[in-house]
Amino acid sequence: MILCEIGNTHYHFMQSGRIWKTAINSTPDLKLEKGETIYVVSVNSDATRRLARRYQIFDLEPFVKLDTLYYGLGVDRAVACMAIETGVLVDAGSAITVDIMRDNVHLGGFIYPGLVRFQHMYAQISPRLQKAMNFSIDLECLPQSTADAISYGVITPLIRAVERLARNKPIILTGGDGAYFSRFFEGSIVDNSLIFKGMEKIIKGFEF
Amino acid sequence: MILCEIGNTHYHFMQSGRIWKTAINSTPDLKLEKGETIYVVSVNSDATRRLARRYQIFDLEPFVKLDTLYYGLGVDRAVACMAIETGVLVDAGSAITVDIMRDNVHLGGFIYPGLVRFQHMYAQISPRLQKAMNFSIDLECLPQSTADAISYGVITPLIRAVERLARNKPIILTGGDGAYFSRFFEGSIVDNSLIFKGMEKIIKGFEF
Numbered sequence: 001m002i003l004c005e006i007g008n009t010h011y012h013f014m015q016s017g018r019i020w021k022t023a024i025n026s027t028p029d030l031k032l033e034k035g036e037t038i039y040v041v042s043v044n045s046d047a048t049r050r051l052a053r054r055y056q057i058f059d060l061e062p063f064v065k066l067d068t069l070y071y072g073l074g075v076d077r078a079v080a081c082m083a084i085e086t087g088v089l090v091d092a093g094s095a096i097t098v099d100i101m102r103d104n105v106h107l108g109g110f111i112y113p114g115l116v117r118f119q120h121m122y123a124q125i126s127p128r129l130q131k132a133m134n135f136s137i138d139l140e141c142l143p144q145s146t147a148d149a150i151s152y153g154v155i156t157p158l159i160r161a162v163e164r165l166a167r168n169k170p171i172i173l174t175g176g177d178g179a180y181f182s183r184f185f186e187g188s189i190v191d192n193s194l195i196f197k198g199m200e201k202i203i204k205g206f207e208f
Numbered sequence: 209m210i211l212c213e214i215g216n217t218h219y220h221f222m223q224s225g226r227i228w229k230t231a232i233n234s235t236p237d238l239k240l241e242k243g244e245t246i247y248v249v250s251v252n253s254d255a256t257r258r259l260a261r262r263y264q265i266f267d268l269e270p271f272v273k274l275d276t277l278y279y280g281l282g283v284d285r286a287v288a289c290m291a292i293e294t295g296v297l298v299d300a301g302s303a304i305t306v307d308i309m310r311d312n313v314h315l316g317g318f319i320y321p322g323l324v325r326f327q328h329m330y331a332q333i334s335p336r337l338q339k340a341m342n343f344s345i346d347l348e349c350l351p352q353s354t355a356d357a358i359s360y361g362v363i364t365p366l367i368r369a370v371e372r373l374a375r376n377k378p379i380i381l382t383g384g385d386g387a388y389f390s391r392f393f394e395g396s397i398v399d400n401s402l403i404f405k406g407m408e409k410i411i412k413g414f415e416f
Binding site: 068070071095098100107108117118122124126128141142144154163165 | 216276277278279280282302303305306308315316317318319320321322325326328329330332333334336337349350351352353354356357358360361362364365366368369371372373
């Protein structure tokens with residue numbers, strides 16, 4: 001079985017427990033068995049069409065069932081949430097989404113800009129704020145320079161908001177910057193296969 | 209006595225307790241007594257020169273004395289901090305600066321982007337995130353839509369970071385969005401004359 005998440009910048013694959021990604025602007029070169037289907041979750045219809053021209057794909061979106069009141073939740077967020085029974089899910093990519101699950105119910109979530117975007121934003125406010133971020137800041141020390149003041153200003157508010165929502169719930173991180181943020185949450189879990197676990201759950205529900 | 213803070217977008221004046229601002233791209237038209245000096249704190253040297261061509265100005269910057277280890281603190285931030293003995297100062301403008309004072313010592317601070325910048329940034333991440341912010345969100349309710357998820361993602365992290373730093377210290381807000389943010393901090397104070405109070409403190413130190 002081969003699973004594929006199609007995002008804005010990459011195709012992410014999982015096959016036999018192996019996870020890899022390829023850039024979105026080329027069609028992935030895959031070794032599949034004859035007639036093998038790629039199960040897909042996509043937020044990028046152009047890239048989906050490109051994959052479908054070369055391979056047999058099966059879009060799982062119509063089968064995504066997440067108990068939520070949230071209107072307009074991205075299918076990638078919904079599927080990752082399906083992999084979690086109770087906890088706070090932080091997906092740290094070009095945007096950082098934070099979603100709260102309790103007993104398989106999605107209670108809501110929020111969206112914070114990704115780390116790279118912040119750096120652009122400060123530079124746009126003032127040339128004096130055009131500084132390289134210090135990713136090794138200590139949240140317990142108050143910043144004493146512009147570079148630290150900016151780094152703290154990006155990272156600490158997110159951490160405090162997540163801590164406040166999590167209380168005693170587990171924190172699960174995924175996405176490109178997930179491992180980075182995990183250092184700030186004691187006992188947190190980094191799991192880059194979360195969306196694939198959600199996809200497997202949907203497929204198991206088919207009861208072949 | 210007339211006081212003027214020269215920022216990136218406006219001249220801010222205080223005279224006889226009255227506060228007003230004028231756009232930075234024109235020279236202010238002031239009614240002064242003959243030989244009257246304008247006391248100035250400036251982060252904008254072009255605008256300062258323009259004012260100095262028409263009026264007699266006295267730059268207070270060399271007399272700013274703030275007990276701090278912070279390297280590169282903007283003069284406007286430093287002067288506003290001088291007006292506070294103990295507390296957390298939030299100056300919410302095109303950038304949002306948060307500074308912590310204890311017994312007239314500046315313990316450090318951080319910089320968060322201003323509200324307007326965030327809206328641009330979300331739109332740059334994805335057209336799906338191009339939403340008008342909902343400024344009337346309730347921080348105790350988890351967002352159930354993209355617009356609320358973005359609004360919560362901008363506002364709540366800042367609030368949580370400030371709360372955490374403030375503990376039992378007073379929170380004092382200033383700047384264009386200071387009054388807006390005050391609703392989230394029970395017992396907080398909005399004071400748009402803070403920088404002028406700092407300037408008056410410096411001038412009093414001259415002991416005429």
